[in-house]
Amino acid sequence: MxxxxxxxxxxxxxxxxxxxxxxxxxxxxxxxxxxxxxxxxxxxxxxxxERYTTKEYFDKEVENLWSRTWQWACREEHIPEPGDYYVYDIGPYSVIVMRTESGAINAYRNSCMHRGTKLKPSFSSGSSQSIRCPYHGWDWHLDGRIKSLPCEWDFPHVDKAKTDLYSVHCDVWGGFVFINLEAEPLPLLDYLNPLPEHIQSKVFEDRxxxxxxxxxxxxxxxxxxxxxxxxxxxxxxxxxxxxxxxxxxxxxxxxxxxxxxxxxxxxxxxxxxxxxxxxQQILDMFLVGDRDDVADELVVPEGGTARQVMAEQFRQSMAKSGQDISQVxxxxxxxxxxxxxxxxxxxxxxxxxxxxxxxxxxxxxxxxxxxxxxxxxxxxxxxxxxxxxxxxxxxxxxxxxxxxxxxxxxxxxxxxxxxxxxxxxxxxxxxxxxxxxxxxxxxxxxxxxxxxxxxxxxx
CATH class of the missing domain: 3.90.380 (Naphthalene 1,2-dioxygenase Alpha Subunit; Chain A, domain 1)
Structure with missing residues (x-):
């Protein structure tokens, strides 16, 4: 035996x-x-x-995790026009994602170069012609270059060429805008590997x-x-x-x-x-997609499966809206x-x-x-x-x-x-x-x- x-x-x-x-x-x-x-x-x-229950471990994450990793902050459709912005907050960090005059997407630390005031409220979004501090009125162009500062005569020690907003690395994949606070991060596509090889960016972009x-x-x-x-x-x-x-x-x-x-x-x-x-019993309990799109009755043919019937029903539903997923x-x-x-x-x-x-x-x-x-x-x-x-x-x-x-x-x-x-x-x-x-x-x-x-x- x-x-x-x-x-x-x-x-x-x-x-x-x-x-x-x-x-x-x-x-x-x-x-x-x-x-x-x-x-x-x-x-x-x-x-x-302790990784879940202690403030000490949380503080280590603040210092060495959130400041060094790629995170999606918003979608491109959140900021479609120049001047549109979206604020992403993570722990103590706050980042402004901005559509610039040229149509590019930039990201900045949400902090005034004067005395550190938050330039935009946390979790906010909207549109503005410039990035202006609500405290003393220091002002920046959408691309982060200094535009003006009140009473410039009182700041002879300030080099305006070095007073642009602190940039944050940002990149786009799948319609998502990612940010990374690290000074020299791994490129986004390398960080995401092999996701971009498995799933075409267009899958998420077209939504x-x-x-x-x-x-x-x-x-x-x-x-x-x-x-x-x-x-x-x-x-x-x-x-x-x-x-x-x-x-x-x-x-x-x-x-x-x-x-x-x-x-x-x-x-x-x-x-x-x-x-x-x-x-058939499985199919009767099994729905995918919008339930309103499902016909009153679906039948599993002899030799077929609930998975195949439901998939085909969804293909037909998408075809009605002009989406061809016949080979998916x-x-x-x-x-x-x-x-x-x-x-x-x-x-x-x-x-x-x-x-x-x-x-x-x-x-x-x-x-x-x-x-x-x-x-x-x-x-x-x-x-x-x-x-x-x-x-x-x-x-x-x-x-x-x-x-x-x-x-x-x-x-x-x-x-x-x-x-x-x-x-x-x-x-x-x-x-x-x-x-x-x-x-x-x-x-x-x-x-x-x-x-x-x-x-x-x-x-």
Whole structure:
């Protein structure tokens, strides 16, 4: 009798159909980036709870993380015309993103060169003909050059040629404007690698912000972010999804220091679902995209699958609006394909529900966070669409109260954010020193912390 082979650490996978098995059954050609798998075992040490609970660790992040990483600040459509600006705030740092007279996008530290006054209010946006200090009236051109300072005769010691606003590195990918406060940062495309190789920038460029929700949370920003780095929580937190979500069969990958990915398959039941479901039953519970676009009744043909039917329905819906996605794979339509970019942003590349997350500390609080959720929709050809204004939710307020939010989707986000305060408070009172992670399903969390350690400790 042969002995049972015990897999090495990190090699175990949930039984059942894999992401790659489902890609084999796709009704269209599958792009190569979905076939690329990139996982390795990174150890099984606990993650110290002090990373979430102490002001000392937060201060290290302020000094060595937020000042040295690329973060998306706004979308290009937020600043379409010269003079349009958008203020991005992260911890103590505040950056003005400005469209200049030439149409270029510049970024500046939000601080007057006189006595340091903030030039624009935090979280503000608008349009101005110059950048003028509200305190003493020092004034700059949109490109950051000094324009005038009152009583110039009293500043003979000031070299106006050296009084331009402090520039901040900025660049654009996918319609997102990224900023980096570091003096000589890694180029954005190198930092994002391999995301630009996997996903064409145009996928996000040709969309606009249809919905923007900001949720205040009683937890460290990392606890908020990490809730969306794995599907391990689905069976407990979102048990209603188990009939149509292959949670434990999710594929996890990471690339270099800054990028990780999950492919969470939809249209198949969880391996933990005890019901025997037909493809038709799965389809009846399984919807992607706008629910208003779904016909009254969809039928799975003999030999077909719920995934294929739902993908084809979405292709037809998009065709009616002039969008040709006839050759886009089933997976890119129905599955959650999420790319995390260190330290605080996640981009979902699927065409049916393209959403983007961002997580930040709320002010200078180590135990409070702000979660930005934006929903992108295709921009109508030849039309200019104003981006949706942010809707701010307090901790106790539900996503389902946001105008235009699908109640079903809103409930899912309520479930996610509903765990976060308990996670923060539990970490503070824990009898053990750190969080224990799964070797595979929570590898993106571990990969994140490995990179975080490098930024904070290997300077």
């Amino acid at each position: 042969s002995e049972e082979v015990v897999p090495k650490s990190g090699e175990a996978r949930c039984p059942g159909v894999s992401v790659q098995d489902l890609l084999d059954e796709d009704s269209r050609d599958v792009p190569s980036y979905l076939r690329k798998q990139s996982y390795e075992f990174l150890g099984d040490q606990d993650i110290p709870f 606009y912000i249809a919905q923007h929700i900001q949720k205040e949370l009683n937890c460290n920003w990392k606890i908020a972010s990490e809730a969306f780095l794995e599907a391990y929580h689905v069976m407990e937190t979102h048990s209603q999804l188990m009939r149509t979500n292959g949670d434990a069969n999710t594929q996890y990958d990471f690339y270099g220091d800054h990028v990780s990915r999950l492919i969470n398959v939809a249209g198949i039941p969880s391996t933990f679902c005890e019901e025997e479901l037909t493809e 794979s089933d997976s890119e339509i129905v599955d959650s394909i999420a790319y995390f970019v260190f330290p605080n942003q996640q981009f979902f590349s699927g065409v049916s529900f393209p959403i983007v997350y961002r997580f930040r500390p709320l002010g200078m609080s180590h135990d409070k966070a702000l979660f930005d959720l934006i929903l992108l929709k295709p921009r109508p050809v030849g039309e200019v669409v104003e981006p949706a204004e942010p809707v701010r939710l307090k901790v106790e307020e539900s996503y389902t109260t946001v105008p235009g939010m699908d109640p079903y989707v809103g409930h899912v986000f309520d479930q996610d954010t509903g765990n976060m305060q308990a996670a923060q408070e539990g970490a503070a009172t824990a009898g053990k020193s750190g969080a224990t992670l799964a070797n595979y399903q929570e590898i993106r969390v571990r990969h994140f912390h490995e990179t975080l350690t490098r930024y904070l400790e290997e300077i």
